[in-house]
Amino acid sequence: MPELPEVEIVRRGLQRSLQGDTLRRVDVREPRLRWPIADDLAVGPRDRALVDVARRGKYLLLDFSSGSLLVHLGMSGSLRFLPEPGAVGRHDHVDLVFDRGTLRYNDPRRFGSMIWHDAARGPVDAHPLLAGLGVEPLSPRFDGDVLFAASRGRTVSIKQFLLAGGAVVGVGNIYASESLFRAGIRPTVAAGRVSRPRYHALAEAIRLTLTMAIERGGTTLRNYVSTEGEPGYAQVDAVVYGRAGQPCRRCDAPIRAIRQQGRMTYYCPRCQA
DNA sequence: AGCTGGTCCTGATGGC
DNA sequence: TGCCATCAGGACCAGC
Structure with a gap:
């Protein structure tokens, strides 16, 4: 299962290949994750550039100018970057379609989550899922x-x-x-x-x-x-x-x-x- | 408030 | 060989 190191590696990979790229479309084939994927997921980041990819605990934060896309991989989630989307496979629940390629979310057990946090609702750190989290273990503050x-x-x-x-x-x-x-x-x-x-x-x-x-x-x-x-x-x-x-x-x-x-x-x- | 147990889900495993 | 029961696990949540 993805633990913090894996999530951090994904974060770096995302940053390397997608930072600055514009998201054009979100295809949700299976909304039933840990929480049902809400409609605003497809609206909030549309036609916006991916400004940064951050991480808080095991949550990935895809930061756009209009807000942040929170992604948790749960037990069995994965993200693959596909320059050419190709055929959709089993458990390929969501596609984030960027100009440079497609970020495909696959999650057999569906313990993961994808949530849109609009910038109008304040800083993403204050999101209920993030607000109560402890210190980052790799930060200088941790001892x-x-x-x-x-x-x-x-x-x-x-x-x-x-x-x-x-x-x-x-x-x-x-x-x-x-x-x-x-x-x-x-x-x-x-x-x-x-x-x-x-x-x-x-x-x-x-x-x-x-x-x-x-x-x-x-x-x-x-x-x-x-x-x-x-x-x-x-x-x-x-x-x-x-x-x-x-x-x-x-x-x-x-x-x-x-x-x-x-x-x-x-x-x-x-x-x- | 802190703590416990329940819950979601599917693939892997093992017994028969 | 096939079928069925069991189990693993992140993290939120209800209930004490």
């Missing part, structure tokens, strides 16, 4: 103090605390396990009971894990992502994720799998005290 401060008094596990996105965004299920392993923190410990020094280690682990994945992904994936078809690089490189019963790469103890809030978590019972 252990941010996590420490946000976690005081919280009784949920550190894993759930990370996943919730209120403190830091973009740490999905895979990277939560990976980062906690690197920081030597047990996923089940209450967020409010983790010390400041350990949060500093965790923040570094998160930054490192995500940065490495972006670098790796930049060479592994081309241009536009494809979530389907390509081997998930995150899983290929996983230290603990998906490795239940296999020896810890650091200490050889068998990796343990547990379920937290219905999500799988993997950790080393010896390295993560």
